[in-house]
Amino acid sequence: MLKIWGRINSVNVKKVVWTAEECGVAYERIDAGMQYGVVSTPAYLAMNPNARVPTLDDDGFVLWESNTMVRYLARRYGQGTLDPQDLRQYADADRWMDWCTSTLAGAFRNVFWGMVRTPIEQRDAKAIETSRVETAKLLAIPEAVLAHQPYLAGAQFTMGDIPLGCFVHLWLSMPIERPAHPALSAWHARLAARPAFQKAVNTPLS
Ligand SMILES: N[C@@H](CCC(=O)N[C@@H](CS)C(=O)NCC(=O)O)C(=O)O
Structure with a gap:
Protein backbone atom coordinates (compact mmCIF):
# COMPACT_ATOMS: atom_id res chain seq x y z
CA MET A 1 0.00 0.00 0.00
CA LEU A 2 1.07 3.58 -0.63
CA LYS A 3 2.75 5.10 2.43
CA ILE A 4 3.08 8.82 3.11
CA TRP A 5 5.31 9.94 5.97
CA GLY A 6 4.58 13.35 7.42
CA ARG A 7 2.53 15.33 9.91
CA ILE A 8 -0.75 16.61 8.44
CA ASN A 9 -0.06 20.17 9.63
CA SER A 10 2.74 20.45 7.05
CA VAL A 11 1.71 22.27 3.89
CA ASN A 12 3.92 19.97 1.81
CA VAL A 13 2.36 16.85 3.31
CA LYS A 14 -1.13 18.24 2.65
CA LYS A 15 -0.38 18.48 -1.08
CA VAL A 16 0.45 14.78 -1.26
CA VAL A 17 -2.43 13.57 0.92
CA TRP A 18 -4.84 15.73 -1.08
CA THR A 19 -3.57 14.21 -4.33
CA ALA A 20 -3.90 10.65 -3.00
CA GLU A 21 -7.43 11.43 -1.82
CA GLU A 22 -8.36 12.89 -5.23
CA CYS A 23 -7.04 9.75 -6.93
CA GLY A 24 -9.04 7.50 -4.60
CA VAL A 25 -5.95 5.40 -3.95
CA ALA A 26 -5.58 3.62 -0.59
CA TYR A 27 -2.72 4.97 1.50
CA GLU A 28 -1.35 4.95 5.01
CA ARG A 29 -0.08 8.23 6.49
CA ILE A 30 2.56 7.94 9.20
CA ASP A 31 3.15 10.95 11.48
CA ALA A 32 6.71 12.29 11.18
CA GLY A 33 8.46 15.64 11.51
CA MET A 34 8.44 18.39 14.16
CA GLN A 35 6.80 17.11 17.38
CA TYR A 36 6.74 13.52 16.05
CA GLY A 37 10.48 13.26 15.36
CA VAL A 38 11.17 10.20 13.14
CA VAL A 39 12.93 12.26 10.41
CA SER A 40 16.38 11.94 12.02
CA THR A 41 16.27 8.17 12.49
CA PRO A 42 18.64 6.14 10.30
CA ALA A 43 15.70 4.31 8.71
CA TYR A 44 14.03 7.59 7.70
CA LEU A 45 17.28 9.20 6.53
CA ALA A 46 17.88 6.19 4.30
CA MET A 47 14.63 7.08 2.52
CA ASN A 48 14.96 10.86 2.69
CA PRO A 49 18.44 12.24 3.47
CA ASN A 50 16.97 15.75 3.78
CA ALA A 51 15.34 14.79 7.13
CA ARG A 52 12.19 16.53 5.91
CA VAL A 53 8.59 15.57 5.28
CA PRO A 54 6.88 14.28 3.22
CA THR A 55 8.35 11.01 2.00
CA LEU A 56 6.37 8.63 -0.22
CA ASP A 57 6.75 4.87 -0.65
CA ASP A 58 4.78 3.26 -3.46
CA ASP A 59 5.46 -0.48 -3.29
CA GLY A 60 9.15 0.08 -2.59
CA PHE A 61 9.57 3.08 -4.89
CA VAL A 62 10.63 5.89 -2.55
CA LEU A 63 10.38 9.60 -3.37
CA TRP A 64 11.04 12.92 -1.67
CA GLU A 65 10.02 16.41 -2.88
CA SER A 66 6.31 17.03 -2.50
CA ASN A 67 5.62 18.52 -5.96
CA THR A 68 7.32 15.52 -7.56
CA MET A 69 5.03 13.25 -5.52
CA VAL A 70 1.98 15.19 -6.71
CA ARG A 71 3.10 14.77 -10.34
CA TYR A 72 3.93 11.10 -9.80
CA LEU A 73 0.58 10.26 -8.18
CA ALA A 74 -1.29 12.29 -10.80
CA ARG A 75 0.45 10.40 -13.63
CA ARG A 76 0.08 6.99 -11.99
CA TYR A 77 -3.47 7.26 -10.67
CA GLY A 78 -5.06 10.39 -12.15
CA GLN A 79 -4.31 10.39 -15.87
CA GLY A 80 -6.60 12.60 -17.89
CA THR A 81 -7.92 14.37 -14.82
CA LEU A 82 -5.25 15.60 -12.39
CA ASP A 83 -2.57 14.89 -15.02
CA PRO A 84 -3.59 16.62 -18.26
CA GLN A 85 -2.92 14.59 -21.40
CA ASP A 86 -2.44 17.63 -23.59
N1 LIG B 1 11.05 20.93 -0.93
C1 LIG B 1 10.59 20.00 0.09
C2 LIG B 1 10.45 20.79 1.39
C3 LIG B 1 10.14 19.86 2.56
C4 LIG B 1 10.02 20.65 3.85
O1 LIG B 1 10.65 21.70 4.03
N2 LIG B 1 9.19 20.11 4.77
C5 LIG B 1 9.03 20.74 6.06
C6 LIG B 1 7.55 20.75 6.45
S1 LIG B 1 6.54 21.70 5.34
C7 LIG B 1 9.77 19.92 7.12
O2 LIG B 1 10.09 18.77 6.91
N3 LIG B 1 10.03 20.53 8.28
C8 LIG B 1 10.74 19.86 9.34
C9 LIG B 1 9.88 18.92 10.15
O3 LIG B 1 8.64 18.85 9.98
O4 LIG B 1 10.45 18.24 11.02
C10 LIG B 1 9.24 19.38 -0.33
O5 LIG B 1 8.48 20.08 -1.01
O6 LIG B 1 8.98 18.21 -0.01
Missing part, protein backbone atom coordinates in the same frame (compact mmCIF):
# COMPACT_ATOMS: atom_id res chain seq x y z
CA LEU A 87 1.22 18.69 -23.34
CA ARG A 88 0.51 22.41 -23.20
CA GLN A 89 -2.18 22.05 -20.57
CA TYR A 90 0.23 19.83 -18.62
CA ALA A 91 2.95 22.51 -18.81
CA ASP A 92 0.44 25.16 -17.77
CA ALA A 93 -0.50 23.15 -14.65
CA ASP A 94 3.14 22.34 -13.95
CA ARG A 95 4.13 25.99 -14.17
CA TRP A 96 1.84 26.88 -11.24
CA MET A 97 3.39 24.14 -9.14
CA ASP A 98 6.88 25.52 -9.76
CA TRP A 99 5.75 29.12 -9.21
CA CYS A 100 4.19 28.16 -5.91
CA THR A 101 7.45 26.65 -4.64
CA SER A 102 9.95 29.02 -6.24
CA THR A 103 8.14 32.31 -5.68
CA LEU A 104 5.07 32.24 -3.44
CA ALA A 105 6.22 29.89 -0.66
CA GLY A 106 9.29 31.96 0.24
CA ALA A 107 7.34 35.21 0.23
CA PHE A 108 4.64 33.77 2.51
CA ARG A 109 7.01 31.99 4.89
CA ASN A 110 7.37 34.77 7.48
CA VAL A 111 3.61 35.33 7.75
CA PHE A 112 3.03 31.65 8.45
CA TRP A 113 5.99 31.08 10.76
CA GLY A 114 5.43 34.39 12.53
CA MET A 115 1.69 33.98 13.09
CA VAL A 116 1.47 30.22 13.67
CA ARG A 117 4.78 28.72 14.78
CA THR A 118 6.26 31.60 16.87
CA PRO A 119 5.11 32.62 20.38
CA ILE A 120 3.54 36.12 20.38
CA GLU A 121 6.36 37.68 22.43
CA GLN A 122 8.98 36.48 19.96
CA ARG A 123 7.23 37.60 16.77
CA ASP A 124 9.05 39.86 14.31
CA ALA A 125 6.27 42.26 13.29
CA LYS A 126 8.34 43.88 10.55
CA ALA A 127 9.20 40.55 8.90
CA ILE A 128 5.55 39.46 9.07
CA GLU A 129 4.41 42.72 7.49
CA THR A 130 6.99 42.54 4.68
CA SER A 131 5.91 38.96 3.97
CA ARG A 132 2.21 39.92 4.06
CA VAL A 133 2.69 42.77 1.57
CA GLU A 134 4.83 40.65 -0.77
CA THR A 135 2.40 37.70 -0.69
CA ALA A 136 -0.60 39.95 -1.35
CA LYS A 137 1.21 41.44 -4.36
CA LEU A 138 2.13 38.02 -5.77
CA LEU A 139 -1.40 36.66 -5.40
CA ALA A 140 -2.58 39.29 -7.86
CA ILE A 141 -0.97 37.05 -10.52
CA PRO A 142 -3.28 34.00 -10.08
CA GLU A 143 -6.14 36.43 -9.35
CA ALA A 144 -5.82 37.83 -12.89
CA VAL A 145 -5.86 34.32 -14.40
CA LEU A 146 -8.75 33.05 -12.28
CA ALA A 147 -10.82 36.10 -13.21
CA HIS A 148 -11.48 34.46 -16.59
CA GLN A 149 -11.23 30.70 -15.94
CA PRO A 150 -12.29 28.46 -13.02
CA TYR A 151 -8.97 26.65 -12.46
CA LEU A 152 -5.32 27.56 -12.90
CA ALA A 153 -4.82 25.45 -16.03
CA GLY A 154 -8.23 26.14 -17.56
CA ALA A 155 -11.70 24.66 -17.25
CA GLN A 156 -10.74 21.56 -15.24
CA PHE A 157 -9.26 21.00 -11.79
CA THR A 158 -5.71 19.62 -12.25
CA MET A 159 -2.55 18.94 -10.27
CA GLY A 160 -1.66 22.59 -10.91
CA ASP A 161 -4.30 23.69 -8.40
CA ILE A 162 -2.99 21.54 -5.57
CA PRO A 163 0.16 23.23 -4.21
CA LEU A 164 -1.15 26.77 -4.58
CA GLY A 165 -4.53 25.68 -3.19
CA CYS A 166 -2.78 24.52 -0.01
CA PHE A 167 -0.90 27.81 0.37
CA VAL A 168 -3.92 30.01 -0.40
CA HIS A 169 -5.90 28.09 2.22
CA LEU A 170 -3.24 29.02 4.80
CA TRP A 171 -3.14 32.62 3.57
CA LEU A 172 -6.92 32.92 3.99
CA SER A 173 -6.72 31.33 7.45
CA MET A 174 -4.31 33.96 8.85
CA PRO A 175 -5.69 36.72 11.10
CA ILE A 176 -4.19 39.45 8.89
CA GLU A 177 -5.34 42.17 6.53
CA ARG A 178 -5.70 41.02 2.93
CA PRO A 179 -6.58 42.84 -0.29
CA ALA A 180 -9.76 41.65 -2.00
CA HIS A 181 -8.93 38.90 -4.50
CA PRO A 182 -12.47 37.84 -5.46
CA ALA A 183 -11.52 35.35 -8.18
CA LEU A 184 -8.90 33.72 -5.95
CA SER A 185 -11.43 33.48 -3.09
CA ALA A 186 -14.05 31.94 -5.41
CA TRP A 187 -11.44 29.42 -6.64
CA HIS A 188 -10.55 28.58 -3.03
CA ALA A 189 -14.26 28.01 -2.29
CA ARG A 190 -14.47 25.63 -5.29
CA LEU A 191 -11.46 23.72 -4.00
CA ALA A 192 -12.83 23.67 -0.45
CA ALA A 193 -16.05 22.06 -1.71
CA ARG A 194 -14.05 18.96 -2.70
CA PRO A 195 -14.22 16.14 -0.10
CA ALA A 196 -10.51 15.38 -0.69
CA PHE A 197 -9.60 18.97 0.20
CA GLN A 198 -11.67 18.81 3.39
CA LYS A 199 -9.89 15.67 4.47
CA ALA A 200 -6.33 16.71 3.60
CA VAL A 201 -6.14 20.48 3.71
CA ASN A 202 -8.81 21.80 6.07
CA THR A 203 -6.94 20.49 9.09
CA PRO A 204 -5.57 22.23 12.23
CA LEU A 205 -2.69 24.65 11.61
CA SER A 206 -0.49 23.38 14.44
Whole structure:
Protein backbone atom coordinates (compact mmCIF):
# COMPACT_ATOMS: atom_id res chain seq x y z
CA MET A 1 0.00 0.00 0.00
CA LEU A 2 1.07 3.58 -0.63
CA LYS A 3 2.75 5.10 2.43
CA ILE A 4 3.08 8.82 3.11
CA TRP A 5 5.31 9.94 5.97
CA GLY A 6 4.58 13.35 7.42
CA ARG A 7 2.53 15.33 9.91
CA ILE A 8 -0.75 16.61 8.44
CA ASN A 9 -0.06 20.17 9.63
CA SER A 10 2.74 20.45 7.05
CA VAL A 11 1.71 22.27 3.89
CA ASN A 12 3.92 19.97 1.81
CA VAL A 13 2.36 16.85 3.31
CA LYS A 14 -1.13 18.24 2.65
CA LYS A 15 -0.38 18.48 -1.08
CA VAL A 16 0.45 14.78 -1.26
CA VAL A 17 -2.43 13.57 0.92
CA TRP A 18 -4.84 15.73 -1.08
CA THR A 19 -3.57 14.21 -4.33
CA ALA A 20 -3.90 10.65 -3.00
CA GLU A 21 -7.43 11.43 -1.82
CA GLU A 22 -8.36 12.89 -5.23
CA CYS A 23 -7.04 9.75 -6.93
CA GLY A 24 -9.04 7.50 -4.60
CA VAL A 25 -5.95 5.40 -3.95
CA ALA A 26 -5.58 3.62 -0.59
CA TYR A 27 -2.72 4.97 1.50
CA GLU A 28 -1.35 4.95 5.01
CA ARG A 29 -0.08 8.23 6.49
CA ILE A 30 2.56 7.94 9.20
CA ASP A 31 3.15 10.95 11.48
CA ALA A 32 6.71 12.29 11.18
CA GLY A 33 8.46 15.64 11.51
CA MET A 34 8.44 18.39 14.16
CA GLN A 35 6.80 17.11 17.38
CA TYR A 36 6.74 13.52 16.05
CA GLY A 37 10.48 13.26 15.36
CA VAL A 38 11.17 10.20 13.14
CA VAL A 39 12.93 12.26 10.41
CA SER A 40 16.38 11.94 12.02
CA THR A 41 16.27 8.17 12.49
CA PRO A 42 18.64 6.14 10.30
CA ALA A 43 15.70 4.31 8.71
CA TYR A 44 14.03 7.59 7.70
CA LEU A 45 17.28 9.20 6.53
CA ALA A 46 17.88 6.19 4.30
CA MET A 47 14.63 7.08 2.52
CA ASN A 48 14.96 10.86 2.69
CA PRO A 49 18.44 12.24 3.47
CA ASN A 50 16.97 15.75 3.78
CA ALA A 51 15.34 14.79 7.13
CA ARG A 52 12.19 16.53 5.91
CA VAL A 53 8.59 15.57 5.28
CA PRO A 54 6.88 14.28 3.22
CA THR A 55 8.35 11.01 2.00
CA LEU A 56 6.37 8.63 -0.22
CA ASP A 57 6.75 4.87 -0.65
CA ASP A 58 4.78 3.26 -3.46
CA ASP A 59 5.46 -0.48 -3.29
CA GLY A 60 9.15 0.08 -2.59
CA PHE A 61 9.57 3.08 -4.89
CA VAL A 62 10.63 5.89 -2.55
CA LEU A 63 10.38 9.60 -3.37
CA TRP A 64 11.04 12.92 -1.67
CA GLU A 65 10.02 16.41 -2.88
CA SER A 66 6.31 17.03 -2.50
CA ASN A 67 5.62 18.52 -5.96
CA THR A 68 7.32 15.52 -7.56
CA MET A 69 5.03 13.25 -5.52
CA VAL A 70 1.98 15.19 -6.71
CA ARG A 71 3.10 14.77 -10.34
CA TYR A 72 3.93 11.10 -9.80
CA LEU A 73 0.58 10.26 -8.18
CA ALA A 74 -1.29 12.29 -10.80
CA ARG A 75 0.45 10.40 -13.63
CA ARG A 76 0.08 6.99 -11.99
CA TYR A 77 -3.47 7.26 -10.67
CA GLY A 78 -5.06 10.39 -12.15
CA GLN A 79 -4.31 10.39 -15.87
CA GLY A 80 -6.60 12.60 -17.89
CA THR A 81 -7.92 14.37 -14.82
CA LEU A 82 -5.25 15.60 -12.39
CA ASP A 83 -2.57 14.89 -15.02
CA PRO A 84 -3.59 16.62 -18.26
CA GLN A 85 -2.92 14.59 -21.40
CA ASP A 86 -2.44 17.63 -23.59
CA LEU A 87 1.22 18.69 -23.34
CA ARG A 88 0.51 22.41 -23.20
CA GLN A 89 -2.18 22.05 -20.57
CA TYR A 90 0.23 19.83 -18.62
CA ALA A 91 2.95 22.51 -18.81
CA ASP A 92 0.44 25.16 -17.77
CA ALA A 93 -0.50 23.15 -14.65
CA ASP A 94 3.14 22.34 -13.95
CA ARG A 95 4.13 25.99 -14.17
CA TRP A 96 1.84 26.88 -11.24
CA MET A 97 3.39 24.14 -9.14
CA ASP A 98 6.88 25.52 -9.76
CA TRP A 99 5.75 29.12 -9.21
CA CYS A 100 4.19 28.16 -5.91
CA THR A 101 7.45 26.65 -4.64
CA SER A 102 9.95 29.02 -6.24
CA THR A 103 8.14 32.31 -5.68
CA LEU A 104 5.07 32.24 -3.44
CA ALA A 105 6.22 29.89 -0.66
CA GLY A 106 9.29 31.96 0.24
CA ALA A 107 7.34 35.21 0.23
CA PHE A 108 4.64 33.77 2.51
CA ARG A 109 7.01 31.99 4.89
CA ASN A 110 7.37 34.77 7.48
CA VAL A 111 3.61 35.33 7.75
CA PHE A 112 3.03 31.65 8.45
CA TRP A 113 5.99 31.08 10.76
CA GLY A 114 5.43 34.39 12.53
CA MET A 115 1.69 33.98 13.09
CA VAL A 116 1.47 30.22 13.67
CA ARG A 117 4.78 28.72 14.78
CA THR A 118 6.26 31.60 16.87
CA PRO A 119 5.11 32.62 20.38
CA ILE A 120 3.54 36.12 20.38
CA GLU A 121 6.36 37.68 22.43
CA GLN A 122 8.98 36.48 19.96
CA ARG A 123 7.23 37.60 16.77
CA ASP A 124 9.05 39.86 14.31
CA ALA A 125 6.27 42.26 13.29
CA LYS A 126 8.34 43.88 10.55
CA ALA A 127 9.20 40.55 8.90
CA ILE A 128 5.55 39.46 9.07
CA GLU A 129 4.41 42.72 7.49
CA THR A 130 6.99 42.54 4.68
CA SER A 131 5.91 38.96 3.97
CA ARG A 132 2.21 39.92 4.06
CA VAL A 133 2.69 42.77 1.57
CA GLU A 134 4.83 40.65 -0.77
CA THR A 135 2.40 37.70 -0.69
CA ALA A 136 -0.60 39.95 -1.35
CA LYS A 137 1.21 41.44 -4.36
CA LEU A 138 2.13 38.02 -5.77
CA LEU A 139 -1.40 36.66 -5.40
CA ALA A 140 -2.58 39.29 -7.86
CA ILE A 141 -0.97 37.05 -10.52
CA PRO A 142 -3.28 34.00 -10.08
CA GLU A 143 -6.14 36.43 -9.35
CA ALA A 144 -5.82 37.83 -12.89
CA VAL A 145 -5.86 34.32 -14.40
CA LEU A 146 -8.75 33.05 -12.28
CA ALA A 147 -10.82 36.10 -13.21
CA HIS A 148 -11.48 34.46 -16.59
CA GLN A 149 -11.23 30.70 -15.94
CA PRO A 150 -12.29 28.46 -13.02
CA TYR A 151 -8.97 26.65 -12.46
CA LEU A 152 -5.32 27.56 -12.90
CA ALA A 153 -4.82 25.45 -16.03
CA GLY A 154 -8.23 26.14 -17.56
CA ALA A 155 -11.70 24.66 -17.25
CA GLN A 156 -10.74 21.56 -15.24
CA PHE A 157 -9.26 21.00 -11.79
CA THR A 158 -5.71 19.62 -12.25
CA MET A 159 -2.55 18.94 -10.27
CA GLY A 160 -1.66 22.59 -10.91
CA ASP A 161 -4.30 23.69 -8.40
CA ILE A 162 -2.99 21.54 -5.57
CA PRO A 163 0.16 23.23 -4.21
CA LEU A 164 -1.15 26.77 -4.58
CA GLY A 165 -4.53 25.68 -3.19
CA CYS A 166 -2.78 24.52 -0.01
CA PHE A 167 -0.90 27.81 0.37
CA VAL A 168 -3.92 30.01 -0.40
CA HIS A 169 -5.90 28.09 2.22
CA LEU A 170 -3.24 29.02 4.80
CA TRP A 171 -3.14 32.62 3.57
CA LEU A 172 -6.92 32.92 3.99
CA SER A 173 -6.72 31.33 7.45
CA MET A 174 -4.31 33.96 8.85
CA PRO A 175 -5.69 36.72 11.10
CA ILE A 176 -4.19 39.45 8.89
CA GLU A 177 -5.34 42.17 6.53
CA ARG A 178 -5.70 41.02 2.93
CA PRO A 179 -6.58 42.84 -0.29
CA ALA A 180 -9.76 41.65 -2.00
CA HIS A 181 -8.93 38.90 -4.50
CA PRO A 182 -12.47 37.84 -5.46
CA ALA A 183 -11.52 35.35 -8.18
CA LEU A 184 -8.90 33.72 -5.95
CA SER A 185 -11.43 33.48 -3.09
CA ALA A 186 -14.05 31.94 -5.41
CA TRP A 187 -11.44 29.42 -6.64
CA HIS A 188 -10.55 28.58 -3.03
CA ALA A 189 -14.26 28.01 -2.29
CA ARG A 190 -14.47 25.63 -5.29
CA LEU A 191 -11.46 23.72 -4.00
CA ALA A 192 -12.83 23.67 -0.45
CA ALA A 193 -16.05 22.06 -1.71
CA ARG A 194 -14.05 18.96 -2.70
CA PRO A 195 -14.22 16.14 -0.10
CA ALA A 196 -10.51 15.38 -0.69
CA PHE A 197 -9.60 18.97 0.20
CA GLN A 198 -11.67 18.81 3.39
CA LYS A 199 -9.89 15.67 4.47
CA ALA A 200 -6.33 16.71 3.60
CA VAL A 201 -6.14 20.48 3.71
CA ASN A 202 -8.81 21.80 6.07
CA THR A 203 -6.94 20.49 9.09
CA PRO A 204 -5.57 22.23 12.23
CA LEU A 205 -2.69 24.65 11.61
CA SER A 206 -0.49 23.38 14.44
N1 LIG B 1 11.05 20.93 -0.93
C1 LIG B 1 10.59 20.00 0.09
C2 LIG B 1 10.45 20.79 1.39
C3 LIG B 1 10.14 19.86 2.56
C4 LIG B 1 10.02 20.65 3.85
O1 LIG B 1 10.65 21.70 4.03
N2 LIG B 1 9.19 20.11 4.77
C5 LIG B 1 9.03 20.74 6.06
C6 LIG B 1 7.55 20.75 6.45
S1 LIG B 1 6.54 21.70 5.34
C7 LIG B 1 9.77 19.92 7.12
O2 LIG B 1 10.09 18.77 6.91
N3 LIG B 1 10.03 20.53 8.28
C8 LIG B 1 10.74 19.86 9.34
C9 LIG B 1 9.88 18.92 10.15
O3 LIG B 1 8.64 18.85 9.98
O4 LIG B 1 10.45 18.24 11.02
C10 LIG B 1 9.24 19.38 -0.33
O5 LIG B 1 8.48 20.08 -1.01
O6 LIG B 1 8.98 18.21 -0.01
